Amino acid sequence: MDDYVQLDLVTPQWRNFFENSPTLDLYQEPDRMKAEFSKLPGDAEKHWQEFQSFLDYAREQYGIINTGYFSEGLDTLWEFFWHYKAQLFAGKIDYKGSMADSIASRISDPKMRMILEYFIKYVGSSALDSPGYMNLMPIIQFDYGLWYVRGGMYNLAKGLGKLIDEMGIKVHLNSDVSAIEKSGKQVTGLRFSDGSKHECDIIVSNMEVIPCYEQLLNEPQKFIKKLEKFAPACSGIVLHIGTDKIHSKLAHHNFFYSENQHKHFETVFHKKQLPDDPTLYVVAPTRTDPSKAPEGFDNIKILPHIPPLEEGSGITHEDYVALKDRCIDKMERCGITGLRDSIITEDLLTPIDIERMYSSNKGSIYGVVTDWKKNYGFKAPKTSSQYDNLYFTGASTNPGGGMPMVVLSGQKCADRIIKQHPIG
Known part of the structure; x- marks a missing residue:
C-alpha cells in the first residue's frame, strides 16, 4: 500500500469543544487519554473505569460484526440473521437498544456521552435511531488509530489510479453517463451524453443506488418505493x-x-x-x-x-x-x-x-441513513435485485459511509462479482 498511498497518524484524534467548559481531547495512547478525564467534574478514576468498560463492550461488538458484516460483506438482513443467529439468540449483539441508550447505561458524564454519541457522524445518522451495535465505531478509532492520507484525501484516488495504470486498465475520463441500457434481467451497456454507447458484460455503479435506478435505469416508481427504507443520510x-x-x-x-x-x-x-x-x-x-x-x-x-x-x-x-x-x-x-x-x-x-x-440522493453526504426502524441499520445491497449483472458500491451500500467503509464496499463488491461470474 505504501507504494501508492502514504498514511500519517493523527494525534490527538479529536478535540472536543463545549460552551463554558474545557476542551477534551481523544488520544489513542491510554496514558494521555486517562489524563483527559481529570478535566471532567467528579471522580476522574471512575470516569476512566467507565470508559474502559465501554471500550470492552464496543470491542466485543466490533469483534462480532467484523466476522461477517465486514469480513464476508454480508448484504441483507437474512444474510445477517443466518450468519449471526447463534449470537442473536444469545443476546451478544446489541441491537434492541439505541446507540445513545447503550452509551447512557455505561457512561455517567454527560459530555463524554455526547462525544461517544457523535461517532455516529461517520455515517451521517442519529445516535437516537441507530442500533446499539453501532457503538463499534469508537473501538475502530481507539484500537487502530485515526489516519490522514498524506497530501489530502484525493491522493487515495491518485494512488488507485496509479495501480489501475500499472494493471493496464483503460479509464475514460470526462465521459458523462446518461443511461444504463438493459434487456430483460441484464444490463447491456452505457449510453453517454454525447450519444455514444459502450457495451458491457458487467456494470458496477458508484452512483447512489436510488438515483441510479431513477435517473440511469428509469425504473418505475412502484419499484423505487420499495427502496424507501434506504432513506438518505x-x-x-x-x-x-x-x-x-x-x-x-x-x-x-x-x-x-x-x-x-x-x-x-x-x-x-x-x-x-x-x-x-x-x-x-x-x-x-x-x-x-x-x-x-x-x-x-x-x-x-x-x-x-x-x-x-x-x-x-x-x-x-x-x-x-x-x-x-x-x-x-x-x-x-x-x-x-x-x-x-x-x-x-x-x-x-x-x-x-x-x-x-x-448525484447523491437528495444531497446526502453519507449515503443511506442508519436507522433501526427504517432498515435495521442496513444499507442497500451491492447486488442488484433487478439485473443479474449490475452491482453497486459506495456509501449507499453495505457497509456504508465513511472512506474506510466505502473502500471496503468496493472490495466486497469485487468479491461478489468474482464469485457470481467466475472467469474461464
Whole structure:
C-alpha cells in the first residue's frame, strides 16, 4: 500500500469543544487519554473505569460484526440473521437498544456521552435511531488509530489510479453517463451524453443506488418505493474558509457540541429542520500537513449536519447562509475568538450543490441513513435485485459511509462479482 498511498497518524484524534467548559481531547495512547478525564467534574478514576468498560463492550461488538458484516460483506438482513443467529439468540449483539441508550447505561458524564454519541457522524445518522451495535465505531478509532492520507484525501484516488495504470486498465475520463441500457434481467451497456454507447458484460455503479435506478435505469416508481427504507443520510452545508491567522486552539479534527445534542438529533432527523444550535465537525488539516495553507494562514472546513433535500421543506438558500453565520458564532463562543474577522476567502456548498455535483440522493453526504426502524441499520445491497449483472458500491451500500467503509464496499463488491461470474 505504501507504494501508492502514504498514511500519517493523527494525534490527538479529536478535540472536543463545549460552551463554558474545557476542551477534551481523544488520544489513542491510554496514558494521555486517562489524563483527559481529570478535566471532567467528579471522580476522574471512575470516569476512566467507565470508559474502559465501554471500550470492552464496543470491542466485543466490533469483534462480532467484523466476522461477517465486514469480513464476508454480508448484504441483507437474512444474510445477517443466518450468519449471526447463534449470537442473536444469545443476546451478544446489541441491537434492541439505541446507540445513545447503550452509551447512557455505561457512561455517567454527560459530555463524554455526547462525544461517544457523535461517532455516529461517520455515517451521517442519529445516535437516537441507530442500533446499539453501532457503538463499534469508537473501538475502530481507539484500537487502530485515526489516519490522514498524506497530501489530502484525493491522493487515495491518485494512488488507485496509479495501480489501475500499472494493471493496464483503460479509464475514460470526462465521459458523462446518461443511461444504463438493459434487456430483460441484464444490463447491456452505457449510453453517454454525447450519444455514444459502450457495451458491457458487467456494470458496477458508484452512483447512489436510488438515483441510479431513477435517473440511469428509469425504473418505475412502484419499484423505487420499495427502496424507501434506504432513506438518505443527512446532508450538510460545507464551508471552507481561509484565514489570515492560525487559530491555534484547533486540532486537526474538532467537534463543537450543541448545548442539547438530543434536541439537535431530533431537529435534523425527525423534524427535518435546520438546527438553531448545531453540533459542528471542523477540520484544520495544516495541523498534520502544513502544505495545505500558506505559512501563517489557516485552511478550515466546517460541516454541520442538516436534513437532506425534501420537497416542501421551505428551506431557502438564505436559511443556509444564516446557518453558516450561526456556525461561526458557535465556534467563537467556544473559544475560537476573532474567527469571523480573520476570514479572507470562503467557499460554501449547500445540499443543492452536493446533489448537483455528486448525484447523491437528495444531497446526502453519507449515503443511506442508519436507522433501526427504517432498515435495521442496513444499507442497500451491492447486488442488484433487478439485473443479474449490475452491482453497486459506495456509501449507499453495505457497509456504508465513511472512506474506510466505502473502500471496503468496493472490495466486497469485487468479491461478489468474482464469485457470481467466475472467469474461464
